[in-house]
Amino acid sequence: MIFLARMDVTFPAHLTEAQIADFQVREKEYSGQLQSSGKMAGIWRIVGEYANHSLFDVESNDELHQILSGFPMYPYMKIKVTPLAKHPNSIR
Amino acid sequence: MIFLARMDVTFPAHLTEAQIADFQVREKEYSGQLQSSGKMAGIWRIVGEYANHSLFDVESNDELHQILSGFPMYPYMKIKVTPLAKHPNSIR
Amino acid sequence: MIFLARMDVTFPAHLTEAQIADFQVREKEYSGQLQSSGKMAGIWRIVGEYANHSLFDVESNDELHQILSGFPMYPYMKIKVTPLAKHPNSIR
Amino acid sequence: MIFLARMDVTFPAHLTEAQIADFQVREKEYSGQLQSSGKMAGIWRIVGEYANHSLFDVESNDELHQILSGFPMYPYMKIKVTPLAKHPNSIR
Amino acid sequence: MIFLARMDVTFPAHLTEAQIADFQVREKEYSGQLQSSGKMAGIWRIVGEYANHSLFDVESNDELHQILSGFPMYPYMKIKVTPLAKHPNSIR
Amino acid sequence: MIFLARMDVTFPAHLTEAQIADFQVREKEYSGQLQSSGKMAGIWRIVGEYANHSLFDVESNDELHQILSGFPMYPYMKIKVTPLAKHPNSIR
Amino acid sequence: MIFLARMDVTFPAHLTEAQIADFQVREKEYSGQLQSSGKMAGIWRIVGEYANHSLFDVESNDELHQILSGFPMYPYMKIKVTPLAKHPNSIR
Amino acid sequence: MIFLARMDVTFPAHLTEAQIADFQVREKEYSGQLQSSGKMAGIWRIVGEYANHSLFDVESNDELHQILSGFPMYPYMKIKVTPLAKHPNSIR
Amino acid sequence: MIFLARMDVTFPAHLTEAQIADFQVREKEYSGQLQSSGKMAGIWRIVGEYANHSLFDVESNDELHQILSGFPMYPYMKIKVTPLAKHPNSIR
Amino acid sequence: MIFLARMDVTFPAHLTEAQIADFQVREKEYSGQLQSSGKMAGIWRIVGEYANHSLFDVESNDELHQILSGFPMYPYMKIKVTPLAKHPNSIR
Numbered sequence: 001m002i003f004l005a006r007m008d009v010t011f012p013a014h015l016t017e018a019q020i021a022d023f024q025v026r027e028k029e030y031s032g033q034l035q036s037s038g039k040m041a042g043i044w045r046i047v048g049e050y051a052n053h054s055l056f057d058v059e060s061n062d063e064l065h066q067i068l069s070g071f072p073m074y075p076y077m078k079i080k081v082t083p084l085a086k087h088p089n090s091i092r
Numbered sequence: 093m094i095f096l097a098r099m100d101v102t103f104p105a106h107l108t109e110a111q112i113a114d115f116q117v118r119e120k121e122y123s124g125q126l127q128s129s130g131k132m133a134g135i136w137r138i139v140g141e142y143a144n145h146s147l148f149d150v151e152s153n154d155e156l157h158q159i160l161s162g163f164p165m166y167p168y169m170k171i172k173v174t175p176l177a178k179h180p181n182s183i184r
Numbered sequence: 185m186i187f188l189a190r191m192d193v194t195f196p197a198h199l200t201e202a203q204i205a206d207f208q209v210r211e212k213e214y215s216g217q218l219q220s221s222g223k224m225a226g227i228w229r230i231v232g233e234y235a236n237h238s239l240f241d242v243e244s245n246d247e248l249h250q251i252l253s254g255f256p257m258y259p260y261m262k263i264k265v266t267p268l269a270k271h272p273n274s275i276r
Numbered sequence: 277m278i279f280l281a282r283m284d285v286t287f288p289a290h291l292t293e294a295q296i297a298d299f300q301v302r303e304k305e306y307s308g309q310l311q312s313s314g315k316m317a318g319i320w321r322i323v324g325e326y327a328n329h330s331l332f333d334v335e336s337n338d339e340l341h342q343i344l345s346g347f348p349m350y351p352y353m354k355i356k357v358t359p360l361a362k363h364p365n366s367i368r
Numbered sequence: 369m370i371f372l373a374r375m376d377v378t379f380p381a382h383l384t385e386a387q388i389a390d391f392q393v394r395e396k397e398y399s400g401q402l403q404s405s406g407k408m409a410g411i412w413r414i415v416g417e418y419a420n421h422s423l424f425d426v427e428s429n430d431e432l433h434q435i436l437s438g439f440p441m442y443p444y445m446k447i448k449v450t451p452l453a454k455h456p457n458s459i460r
Numbered sequence: 461m462i463f464l465a466r467m468d469v470t471f472p473a474h475l476t477e478a479q480i481a482d483f484q485v486r487e488k489e490y491s492g493q494l495q496s497s498g499k500m501a502g503i504w505r506i507v508g509e510y511a512n513h514s515l516f517d518v519e520s521n522d523e524l525h526q527i528l529s530g531f532p533m534y535p536y537m538k539i540k541v542t543p544l545a546k547h548p549n550s551i552r
Numbered sequence: 553m554i555f556l557a558r559m560d561v562t563f564p565a566h567l568t569e570a571q572i573a574d575f576q577v578r579e580k581e582y583s584g585q586l587q588s589s590g591k592m593a594g595i596w597r598i599v600g601e602y603a604n605h606s607l608f609d610v611e612s613n614d615e616l617h618q619i620l621s622g623f624p625m626y627p628y629m630k631i632k633v634t635p636l637a638k639h640p641n642s643i644r
Numbered sequence: 645m646i647f648l649a650r651m652d653v654t655f656p657a658h659l660t661e662a663q664i665a666d667f668q669v670r671e672k673e674y675s676g677q678l679q680s681s682g683k684m685a686g687i688w689r690i691v692g693e694y695a696n697h698s699l700f701d702v703e704s705n706d707e708l709h710q711i712l713s714g715f716p717m718y719p720y721m722k723i724k725v726t727p728l729a730k731h732p733n734s735i736r
Numbered sequence: 737m738i739f740l741a742r743m744d745v746t747f748p749a750h751l752t753e754a755q756i757a758d759f760q761v762r763e764k765e766y767s768g769q770l771q772s773s774g775k776m777a778g779i780w781r782i783v784g785e786y787a788n789h790s791l792f793d794v795e796s797n798d799e800l801h802q803i804l805s806g807f808p809m810y811p812y813m814k815i816k817v818t819p820l821a822k823h824p825n826s827i828r
Numbered sequence: 829m830i831f832l833a834r835m836d837v838t839f840p841a842h843l844t845e846a847q848i849a850d851f852q853v854r855e856k857e858y859s860g861q862l863q864s865s866g867k868m869a870g871i872w873r874i875v876g877e878y879a880n881h882s883l884f885d886v887e888s889n890d891e892l893h894q895i896l897s898g899f900p901m902y903p904y905m906k907i908k909v910t911p912l913a914k915h916p917n918s919i920r
Binding site for chain 5: 277279337340341342357360361
Binding site: 370372395396399400403404410411412413414415420421450451452453454455456457458459460 | 462464487488491492495496502503504505506507512513542543544545546547548549550551552
């Protein structure tokens with residue numbers, strides 16, 4: 001079951017550069033695992049923004065929320081989720 | 093080069109059901125060719141809406157506009173395009 | 185799996201009162217079946233608007249789109265879907 | 277009398293994790309009591325957001341405001357309330 | 369129980385002036401009865417717009433929807449309803 | 461001359477509870493005087509929000525701005541004013 | 553008492569060029585009289601739009617609504633009114 | 645003096661393909677003259693939309709409005725104009 | 737050449753009352769000079785808001801930006817500028 | 829390949845004037861290099877705002893994101909990018 005997410009990241013002013021770097025390391029690891037498992041089907045940077053569009057392939061809304069809220073940067077993200085269905089013109 | 097598009101379709105009231113059906117047949121064919129060629133990397137229905145999110149993999153903005161404006165239903169579509177870049181956390 | 189939908193209905197000017205009445209009869213029947221089957225967990229009128237909020241309990245995004253696009257008035261509806269997950273404070 | 281609420285929570289930066297945890301404990305207790313009493317007919321997490329949709333069944337606008345403003349996290353919530361009426365197609 | 373409503377009127381192009389005048393006569397009568405009964409506590413024209421703000425004093429959401437949907441011009445109105453509660457600073 | 465106002469209050473994080481309580485006492489007093497004088501024709505809490513809708517009956521725009529900017533909490537309010545005229549259907 | 557208005561004009565498709573020209577003649581005459589009388593303190597075209605910003609100097613909200621609703625093109629205008637007060641930095 | 649414009653074109657349903665083609669021929673001619681004269685410093689298609697962004701280099705707001713309102717398709721365009729000034733980082 | 741500006745002022749929390757008072761003194765002086773020179777053709781308070789609408793009569797976009805960015809409170813202002821042209825119905 | 833960008837700059841309150849001045853020096857240098865290389869085809873100040881519109885001529889979305897994220901002030905910018913294609917009426 002496919003969902004499109006848009007995630008915008010905003011770090012609060014009190015975080016140090018070291019803290020942000022640490023978040024980014026953990027985020028990359030978490031994101032890599034999701035991609036390896038197939039749960040995250042793709043992630044792209046939105047040009048010019050600290051934001052991404054990503055595709056998730058999950059079993060349920062609950063699983064998707066669990067995944068999203070597990071991102072290390074989750075407290076600093078604004079996420080919008082769009083549920084997608086098979087398109088009649090898709091050849092896959 | 094990847095772009096995300098959202099396309100919303102609104103048919104004017106004067107179109108007959110036969111005309112709409114004809115549009116849909118041609119749209120499916122056009123869409124299928126784009127997918128076979130790899131130019132369209134995916135298309136999904138937005139749940140509950142006569143709209144889709146789709147991914148395009150093209151050489152240039154000009155090529156993308158040529159592809160989008162070639163959709164049979166183009167005159168009845170409202171399209172928003174978001175340019176995407178490689179995400180540092182992508183494992184692909 | 186629960187989704188909240190908001191549906192706004194706008195009939196085009198060319199529909200006759202008889203046609204609208206017919207739509208409403210078929211809509212009521214379709215809606216009743218969805219509720220009896222448990223697929224639609226609730227439907228409420230938004231006060232002052234020709235619109236509703238409704239809750240759906242379905243197996244997948246595809247099933248939800250199939251249900252929504254099956255409403256007799258679907259061509260005249262604008263629908264927005266919000267995916268919901270279990271809330272940690274829910275006692276159910 | 278049914279109302280749909282959407283509540284978005286934003287904690288200010290100065291709250292400690294312990295303070296937030298305390299809020300969450302008290303919130304859960306308050307929310308549980310409202311559900312046990314039937315005043316809150318349901319609460320769901322909006323996927324990917326620190327927000328919920330909930331249904332309230334109350335006697336009056338005043339009662340609803342009293343309930344909402346009694347949430348421990350109320351000072352940190354943005355709440356939007358939509359009044360709902362019985363839908364003619366509802367079978368309940 | 370008090371609600372604030374904003375009603376915007378848009379007549380479709382196919383209505384004749386006589387039809388519109390007839391709507392206005394019936395609207396005035398309906399509105400007058402609501403005011404006499406105390407259900408409508410006030411109505412004001414929004415300066416420069418074919419729109420009003422009005423206050424309703426009703427027993428329930430269902431009664432309010434019944435009243436609003438009974439306006440002769442209801443099919444041509446866009447209505448937004450805001451539920452109001454007693455304000456702690458009100459001296460009434 | 462009637463105006464509808466919507467006032468949203470947001471206190472900055474640095475205010476203490478005592479300071480806020482003091483603001484609320486002074487606000488209530490100021491608001492009460494305005495109501496006693498007839499300048500403020502009504503004030504209602506918007507359900508679920510730290511906001512109100514209120515009606516003012518004043519001689520001029522200048523008088524209204526003087527009144528609004530005199531609220532003790534004015535620096536923390538976002539106010540939107542809508543000028544109202546007599547409605548042809550009003551029976552008052 | 554000063555008000556800023558923004559008026560956007562949209563003619564329906566069924567009006568003939570002759571009808572539109574007639575509206576424009578009457579509009580110009582009405583607008584000229586308002587300016588001569590001092591009720592309209594200024595009118596400017598918004599560059600690139602069939603719209604204007606104008607300033608009105610009137611005795612009351614009722615008078616302003618009467619003036620605005622008297623424009624020949626009023627049925628085809630969307631008007632937004634902003635009440636203005638004397639600015640402390642104005643030297644007039 | 646530089647202005648950025650965004651122009652969105654929407655043709656009404658009653659125009660024939662021949663009428664639209666005629667508009668496009670005249671538009672191209674008018675646009676070409678503006679570019680040759682240096683008044684229009686550039687025009688680009690917005691990818692996926694029947695819209696453009698264009699740059700104008702004119703002497704005054706009045707001249708710009710005269711130019712914009714002279715476009716053959718002007719009645720079917722929605723135009724938004726942004727005034728631009730020299731940027732301190734510009735090397736031109 | 738006329739431009740309409742809307743300026744909204746928001747002071748950051750760290751400014752003292754004395755600092756704000758100093759800004760206001762300098763703002764009043766700067767604004768007075770602009771009005772005396774004829775560059776600022778008018779300024780009005782928006783009722784209920786810490787904001788103004790003002791009219792500027794300048795030679796160019798560059799001059800307008802120079803004037804606006806010279807306001808003492810400029811760093812705390814959000815400004816929106818609308819270019820205006822002569823209206824065919826203006827009698828001036 | 830041309831893109832239009834709009835960049836809005838907001839400095840956090842904790843930056844000193846010296847820090848801001850340093851950012852501006854580095855920004856000017858970076859921007860100048862981009863213009864000299866032809867990658868940035870133009871940059872203009874939006875009148876009255878701490879913002880610019882700029883045109884970029886790049887090989888790919890990835891190159892554009894690399895350029896944009898390399899601006900010294902990037903962490904304090906909100907950027908919106910619009911992909912542009914050749915316009916059929918362009919004479920260049």
